Amino acid sequence: MTCAACVNSVEGILKQLPGVRKAVVALATSLGEVGYDPSIISKDDIANAIEDAGFEASFVQSSEQDKIVLGVVGISGEMDAQLLEGILSKLHGVKHFLFDRVSSELEVVFDPEVLGSRSVVDGVEGGSSGKFKLLVKNPYTRMASRDLEESSKMFRLFTASLSLSVPVILMRVVCPQIPLLYALLIWQCGPFQMGDWLKWALVTVVQFGIGKRFYVAAGRALRNGSTNMDVLVALGTTASYVYSVCALLYGAISGFWSPTYFETSAMLITFVLLGKYLETLAKGKTSGAIKKLVELAPATAILLVKDKGGKVVGEREIDALLIQAGDILKVLPGTKVPVDGVVVWGSSHVNESMVTGESAPVLKEINSVVIGGTINLHGSLHIQATKVGSNTVLSQIISLVETAQMSKAPIQKFADYIASIFVPVVITMSLLTFFGWYVAGVLGGYPEEWLPENGNYFVFSLMFAISVVVIACPCALGLATPTAVMVATGVGANNGVLIKGGDALEMAQKIRYVIFDKTGTLTQGKAKVTTAKVFTEMDRGEFLTLVASAEASSEHPLAKAIMEYARHFHFFDEPSDTDQSYSEQAKFSGWLQDVSDFSVLPGKGIQCSVDGKWVLIGNRKLLTENGIAIPSNVENFVVELEESAKTGILVARDNVVIGALGIADPLKREAAVVVEGLIKMGVQPIMVTGDNWRTARAVAKEVGIQDVRAEVLPAGKAEVIRSFQKGGSVVAMVGDGINDSPALAAADVGMAIGAGTDIAIEAAEYVLMRSNLEDVITAIDLSRKTFARIRWNYIFAMAYNVIAIPVAAGALFPLLRLELPPWVAGACMAMSSVSVVCSSLYLKRYKKPRLTTILEITIE
Numbered sequence: 001m002t003c004a005a006c007v008n009s010v011e012g013i014l015k016q017l018p019g020v021r022k023a024v025v026a027l028a029t030s031l032g033e034v035g036y037d038p039s040i041i042s043k044d045d046i047a048n049a050i051e052d053a054g055f056e057a058s059f060v061q062s063s064e065q066d067k068i069v070l071g072v073v074g075i076s077g078e079m080d081a082q083l084l085e086g087i088l089s090k091l092h093g094v095k096h097f098l099f100d101r102v103s104s105e106l107e108v109v110f111d112p113e114v115l116g117s118r119s120v121v122d123g124v125e126g127g128s129s130g131k132f133k134l135l136v137k138n139p140y141t142r143m144a145s146r147d148l149e150e151s152s153k154m155f156r157l158f159t160a161s162l163s164l165s166v167p168v169i170l171m172r173v174v175c176p177q178i179p180l181l182y183a184l185l186i187w188q189c190g191p192f193q194m195g196d197w198l199k200w201a202l203v204t205v206v207q208f209g210i211g212k213r214f215y216v217a218a219g220r221a222l223r224n225g226s227t228n229m230d231v232l233v234a235l236g237t238t239a240s241y242v243y244s245v246c247a248l249l250y251g252a253i254s255g256f257w258s259p260t261y262f263e264t265s266a267m268l269i270t271f272v273l274l275g276k277y278l279e280t281l282a283k284g285k286t287s288g289a290i291k292k293l294v295e296l297a298p299a300t301a302i303l304l305v306k307d308k309g310g311k312v313v314g315e316r317e318i319d320a321l322l323i324q325a326g327d328i329l330k331v332l333p334g335t336k337v338p339v340d341g342v343v344v345w346g347s348s349h350v351n352e353s354m355v356t357g358e359s360a361p362v363l364k365e366i367n368s369v370v371i372g373g374t375i376n377l378h379g380s381l382h383i384q385a386t387k388v389g390s391n392t393v394l395s396q397i398i399s400l401v402e403t404a405q406m407s408k409a410p411i412q413k414f415a416d417y418i419a420s421i422f423v424p425v426v427i428t429m430s431l432l433t434f435f436g437w438y439v440a441g442v443l444g445g446y447p448e449e450w451l452p453e454n455g456n457y458f459v460f461s462l463m464f465a466i467s468v469v470v471i472a473c474p475c476a477l478g479l480a481t482p483t484a485v486m487v488a489t490g491v492g493a494n495n496g497v498l499i500k501g502g503d504a505l506e507m508a509q510k511i512r513y514v515i516f517d518k519t520g521t522l523t524q525g526k527a528k529v530t531t532a533k534v535f536t537e538m539d540r541g542e543f544l545t546l547v548a549s550a551e552a553s554s555e556h557p558l559a560k561a562i563m564e565y566a567r568h569f570h571f572f573d574e575p576s577d578t579d580q581s582y583s584e585q586a587k588f589s590g591w592l593q594d595v596s597d598f599s600v601l602p603g604k605g606i607q608c609s610v611d612g613k614w615v616l617i618g619n620r621k622l623l624t625e626n627g628i629a630i631p632s633n634v635e636n637f638v639v640e641l642e643e644s645a646k647t648g649i650l651v652a653r654d655n656v657v658i659g660a661l662g663i664a665d666p667l668k669r670e671a672a673v674v675v676e677g678l679i680k681m682g683v684q685p686i687m688v689t690g691d692n693w694r695t696a697r698a699v700a701k702e703v704g705i706q707d708v709r710a711e712v713l714p715a716g717k718a719e720v721i722r723s724f725q726k727g728g729s730v731v732a733m734v735g736d737g738i739n740d741s742p743a744l745a746a747a748d749v750g751m752a753i754g755a756g757t758d759i760a761i762e763a764a765e766y767v768l769m770r771s772n773l774e775d776v777i778t779a780i781d782l783s784r785k786t787f788a789r790i791r792w793n794y795i796f797a798m799a800y801n802v803i804a805i806p807v808a809a810g811a812l813f814p815l816l817r818l819e820l821p822p823w824v825a826g827a828c829m830a831m832s833s834v835s836v837v838c839s840s841l842y843l844k845r846y847k848k849p850r851l852t853t854i855l856e857i858t859i860e
Contacts, residue, residue, distance in 0.1 A: 001025075001027055001030060001055065005221065005227060005229075005422075005423065005474065006027070006055070006217075006221065007025045007027050007478070008226065008416055009055075009221065009224040009226045010025045010032065010050060010053070010055060011024070011025045011032075012224075013050060013053050013224070014032065014034055014046065014050070017041060017045070017046065017049055018040055018041060019036050019038075019039075019040025019041035020034060020035070020036045021037065022034070022035040026482055027479065027482050029486070031060065032050075034046055043059050047059055053220065053223070054216070054219065054220025054223060067107065067108070067109050067110075068107075068108050068110070068120060068136065069105060069107050069108075069136075069137040070105070070106045070107075070108065070120075070121065070136060070137060071104060071105060071106075071134070071135040071136075071137055072084065072104050072105070072106050072132055072133075072135075073104070073132065073133040073135065074128070074132040074133055075104060075132070080131070080132075081099065083131075084099060084106070084124065084128070084132060085097075085099065087123065087124050087127035087128060088108065088124065090127070091115070091120065091123045091124075091127075092114060093110050093115035093119075094108060094109075094110050094111075094120070095109045095110055095111060097109065106134070108120055116322075116324045117136075117321070117322050117324075118318065118323075118324055121134045121319075121322060135319070136319045136321040136322060147280070151281055154273060154277040154280050157210055157213075157273050157277075158270065158273040158274050158276075160210055161206050161210045161211075161266070161269055162270050164202045164203075164206050164210075164266065165206060165263070165266035165267050165269075167198070167202060168202055168203060168263045168266050168267075169263050169267065171195055171199060172263050175195075185198070191252035192248060192251075196248055196260070199244075199260065200245070200262065202262075202266070203244075203262040203263075203265055204241075207238075207265055207266075207269070210273070211233075211234075211237060213230075214230045214234045214237070214269070214272075215234050218231045218233075218234040218235075226420070227422075227423035227424060229423075229474050229475050231423055231427075232423060232426060232427075232469050232470060232472060232474075233269070233272050233470065235427070235469050236268060236466045236470035236822060237264075237268050237269055238265075239462065239465070239466050240261050240262075240264040240268070241262070241265040243260075243261065243459070244260035244261050244262045247259070247459075248260060259452055259453065261463070261822070263823065264463075264466065264821065264822040267823035267826060268822060268823055268826035271823065271829075271830040272826060272830050275829070275831060275833060276830075279479075279833055279834055279837060292494070293398045293493065294398065296336070296373035296394060297320060297336070297338070297372060297373050297394055298337075299319070300317050300318065300319060300320055301317070301318055301319075301320045301323055301329050302317055302318075302329060302330040302331075303315065303316050303317075303318045303323075303327055303328070303330075304329065304330055306328070312328075320338045320339070321389075323339050323385050323388050324388060325386065326384065326385060327385045328344065328382055328384055328385075329341070329383050329384075330380065331348075331376045331380065331381040332376070332380055333376060333377065333379060334376070334377070335375075335376055336372075336373055337350065337371065337372055337373065337374050337375075337376060337381075337383065338372060338385075339372040339385045339386075339387065339388050339392055340369070340370065340371055340385070340386055340387035340388075340392045340393055341369075341370055341372075341384050341385045341386050341387075342367060342368070342369055342383060342384050343366055343367065343368045343370060343381055343382070343383055344382050344383065344384050345366065345381070346379055346381040346382055347363070347364065347365045347366075347379055347381075348363075348376050348377060348378045348379035349361035349362065349363055349364070349377045349378050350362050350370060350375065351374060352371060352374045364381065370383055371392075372387075372392045372393065372394050373394045397493065397769075410502075411481055411506060411787075411790065411794075412502065415478060415480060415481060415794070418474075418477055422474040422477070423472075423474060426468065426472040426805070427469065429809065430465045430466075430468040430469045431465070433461070433464050433465045433468050433809040433810070434461045434462060434464070435461075437457070437460060437465075437810065438457050438458060438460075441457035441460065442457055446814070450813075463822060464808070464809055464810045466825075467808035467809070467819075467820050467822045467825040468805055468809050470822055470825045470826045470829055471804045471805060471807075471808040471820065471825035471826075471828055472801055472804075472805055472829070475836075476793075476797035476800060476801075476833045476835075477794070477797045477798070479793075479833055479836050480793035480794050480840075481502065481790050481793070483793075483836070483837050483840035484786055484793060484840040484843060485501075485502040485505060485786070485790075487786075487840050487844055488505060488782060488783075488785075488786040488843055488846075489505075490844075491843055491844060491846045492778075492779070492782055495775070495778055495782075495846075496769040496770040496778075497766060497767075497768060497775050497782065498766065498767040498769060499765070499779075499782075499783075500765045500766070500767075501765070503765075504765035504783075505783045505786055506787060507730060507748050507749050507765070507783075508749050508765075508766070508779060508780055508783035509780070509783040509784045509786070509787045510730040510748075511683055511731070511748075511780055512682075512683065512684065512729040512730055512731070513683070513685075513724050513729055513730075513731045514683055514684070514685050514731075514732045514733075514734060515685075515686045515688050515717075515720065515721060515731060515732065515733045515734070515743070515747070516685060516686070516687050516705070516734050516735075517687075517689065517717075517733075517734065517740050517743075518665075518687055518688075518689035518691060518696065519557065519665055519689065520557070520736040520753065521734055521736050521740075521753055521773075522667060522668060522671045522687065522703055523665040523666060523667055523671075523699070524667070525665065525736065526557075526561075526665065527557050527560075527561035527647075527664070527665040528564075528565070528663065528664055529561055529562055529564075529565035529661055529662070529663050530646060530662050530663065531641065531646075531660075531662030532544065532565065532659070532662075533659055533660050533661075533662075534659040535631070535633065535634055535658060535659055535660070536656070536658045538658055538659070543651070543658065544565070545566070545591060545592070545593065546593065546615065546653065547562055547617060547651055547659075547661070548562060548563055548566035548567075548592065549593040549594075549595055549610050550595060550598075550606060550608050550610055550615050550617055551563055551606065553606075553608070554600060554606055556600075557665075558647070558649065558663055559606075561663055562649075562663075565661075593611045594610070594611055595608050595609065595610055596608065596609045597609045601618065601622060602713060602714060603690045603711075603712075604618045604619060604621050604622040604625075605617050605619060605622040605649070606618060607622075613653050614653070614654055614655070615651070615652070615653050616628070616650075616651070616652045617649060617651050617652075618650065619648075619649070619650065619692060620638075620692070621711070623650055623652055623657070626652075626655070627655070628652050628655050628656070629657075630650065630657055634650070634660060637660055638650065638660055639694065641660075641662040641695075642692055642693075642695045643694055644698065645664070645698035645699050646662045646663060646664045646695065647663045647664075647665070647691055648660055648661070648662060648692070649661040649662075649663060668773055670772060670773050670851075671703045671773055672702065672703045672704055673851050673855065674773040674774055674776060675703045675705055676704055676855055677777050677851050677854040678776070678777065678780075679704075680854050681777070681780065681781075681854065683780065684707070685705050685707075686707040686709070687699070687700050687703075687705045687707070688708075688717050688720050688743070689709070689710055690710075690711065690712055690713060690714070691710055691711070692710060692711060693708075693710040695710075696709075696710035696711075697710070714742060714743075717733075717740065717742065717743035717746075718743050718746035720743075721733060721743055721746045721747050722746060725748065730748045730749065731747050731748050731749075732748065732749040732750070732751055732780075733746070733749075733750050733751065734751045734753070734773075734776055735750075735751075735753070735764075736771075744764045749765050749766065750764035750765050750766065751764055751765070751766040751767075751776060752766070752767050752768065753768055766779050774848075777848075777851070777854065778848045778849065781848070782846065782848075785846060786843060789839065789840060789843055792839060793836050793839055796835065796836060796839065797832070797836055800832045804829075804832075808820045
């Protein structure tokens with residue numbers, strides 16, 4: 001693909017295929033993502049449809065777990081190839097395979113229920129008695145090698161074209177100044193001079209040998225009913241070449257020798273190829289973020305081999321791509337954790353800054369969760385693989401970045417439309433230029449002195465027309481948005497902000513309101529019981545036992561805080577060293593009472609039966625709805641808690657209030673300055689919480705938020721967001737829990753705290769991997785900087801064409817005698833798309849904003 005018109009063609013072809021649900025094609029990465037029904041159409045059918053349209057297509061990767069691509073070392077002849085095929089045919093579970101003898105690549109499709117990818121490798125290597133060595137081909141590495149191959153190919157074409165074009169230019173400019181060489185060039189050889197023969201021969205190789213790709217691509221575009229940059233290049237160079245050949249033949253017949261313009265055709269192709277080479281290099285740099293992320297994962301892992309009894313009998317080094325769920329892996333000090341898993345032996349500290357952004361090492365002991373790509377610092381660990389392949393955290397991050405780079409910002413639709421009509425408009429302008437100058441000349445509209453030596457009105461007009469065709473550049477328009485989005489998503493990933501697409505980027509720069517959840521977003525989410533008061537004759541220990549028994553079945557953060565408080569109360573058991581949940585430890589220690597009829601009432605609390613007595617634990621709403629009166633002394637105690645930014649939890653047994661708990665959740669240290677920073681940026685922060693009004697106001701006052709919505713149920717959060725959207729304002733929601741997912745989905749821009757739940761992350765457009773609220777400012781600032789860059793790209797691309805086309809058409813020639821020879825126009829066109837890509841690459845210099853700068857704080 002060479003420009004936005006090609007992208008539109010491929011997308012159109014894919015969307016017309018039966019069984020294809022969605023198709024997105026990206027110019028900057030030359031990748032397409034297709035969602036399809038495998039019962040109607042296959043991957044091969046999709047690739048063949050693109051090939052039939054004249055483009056080159058090959059399958060890269062999919063979400064399916066039944067295929068592996070391997071490099072085979074050790075095949076030296078036909079006998080070896082037959083041996084390999086024989087081994088694979090006998091492997092139980094292999095559906096089919098394809099061995100490419102040129103690239104030595106083996107593609108195997110297998111039944112994942114019967115055997116795994118490592119079994120395929122072990123089966124082949126074992127069956128050949130070690131003769132064959134199989135290497136797993138990482139899809140990202142294969143793509144990188146293809147990119148390198150493409151840029152190498154473009155460089156070879158450019159150097160070949162340059163080496164043939166330079167002599168043509170020398171014959172025109174330098175050789176006439178050297179008598180001996182000039183005499184050789186004007187030597188009559190048959191109907192033409194030697195110089196004419198040489199130029200014709202050299203340029204023919206450039207035009208139809210090296211320039212063949214432009215004819216192929218132009219033919220492909222025209223066959224699909226569209227036009228692209230290749231059509232312009234093919235048209236301009238062919239016009240120049242055909243005119244030069246006709247001028248030679250006409251001179252041989254009539255004796256009237258018009259000037260030839262062979263060098264125009266050759267230099268045009270040379271400059272366009274230079275532009276394409278520089279473009280492939282620059283586009284390769286835009287996808288650097290994916291390469292960096294891929295490099296985070298180690299290439300190999302140490303697998304612990306066990307006997308039937310589960311005893312470790314040895315270890316072997318395997319490719320990290322061959323790890324299977326359940327494998328026990330050894331992680332040495334100073335090495336990277338190969339996949340997501342759980343520690344089953346040993347203890348160590350692990351650097352998880354790649355995911356969390358926290359530089360402090362994290363202690364890992366038995367039952368601790370580890371993330372693939374993080375670095376084990378000190379002790380050895382044995383981990384059991386729990387998530388492999390595309391399910392690992394690192395793979396999901398890579399997938400998010402990839403998807404973002406594939407998606408199109410709404411602003412790009414405008415560019416795609418312009419690109420679709422660009423070439424026909426340019427060709428029309430070129431024809432108007434030609435006829436305008438030609439008719440004006442014939443009618444005496446300008447003096448004959450303006451004509452080139454031995455030239456005529458036809459030649460004079462044709463050169464202007466060719467310049468118009470070749471100087472126009474739809475590529476710059478097509479690359480303006482995707483390259484900037486690619487760089488921005490990569491920069492975001494490096495700064496701990498995962499962006500799910502160009503549309504999210506475009507929306508984020510318009511944010512007017514940011515709605516914060518309270519618990520776990522503005523606060524640390526680690527609630528602690530600070531007060532426990534009993535209002536009856538019940539013993540304090542009995543009260544805490546009752547509350548802990550009821551809360552043991554709940555997964556709510558407040559329930560866990562109550563369990564922890566009860567456990568650490570002096571007469572209970574000390575916690576064990578294992579990482580069991582509180583409820584499991586409590587049941588094991590035997591001090592919990594029997595619970596039945598347990599149920600959670602969202603936004604209110606819980607209810608259950610403890611040893612036959614009905615217990616309610618929650619807020620005032622829960623008790624009043626159940627007809628339980630709250631005594632004034634209890635109400636005063638709860639009000640006092642709430643006014644000091646604590647949450648009051650009421651406990652009732654058999655319709656009588658027996659006690660209350662005060663729970664505090666400390667604010668994140670950066671919360672107040674981030675809120676102030678957003679206000680300085682012109683964004684209004686709002687807090688929405690299910691907590692009561694007094695606690696909500698106290699927390700909001702502490703962080704500096706004026707607008708508060710309290711006692712809002714999960715479904716109500718989405719309603720609050722819609723109320724702000726009514727005026728057309730763009731609203732962002734920052735949240736972390738399952739209860740935030742409806743609001744995250746309802747918001748124009750959902751921002752999920754990275755340490756939050758998978759459901760929240762799935763619903764959001766931005767994922768703040770480091771769980772740091774400062775990244776809300778980074779996300780908004782990055783989107784603003786990106787769209788400022790995209791606007792500059794469009795201004796430059798449009799201005800280039802608006803200014804360059806009239807100059808090429810000769811608008812300044814009558815006044816300033818300024819004309820652009822076609823080969824100079826070609827050089828300008830080649831540089832325009834490169835300059836747009838380089839402009840996007842400038843985003844790589846992005847530095848996240850410092851809060852001291854935003855808040856205008858001077859540090860002396």
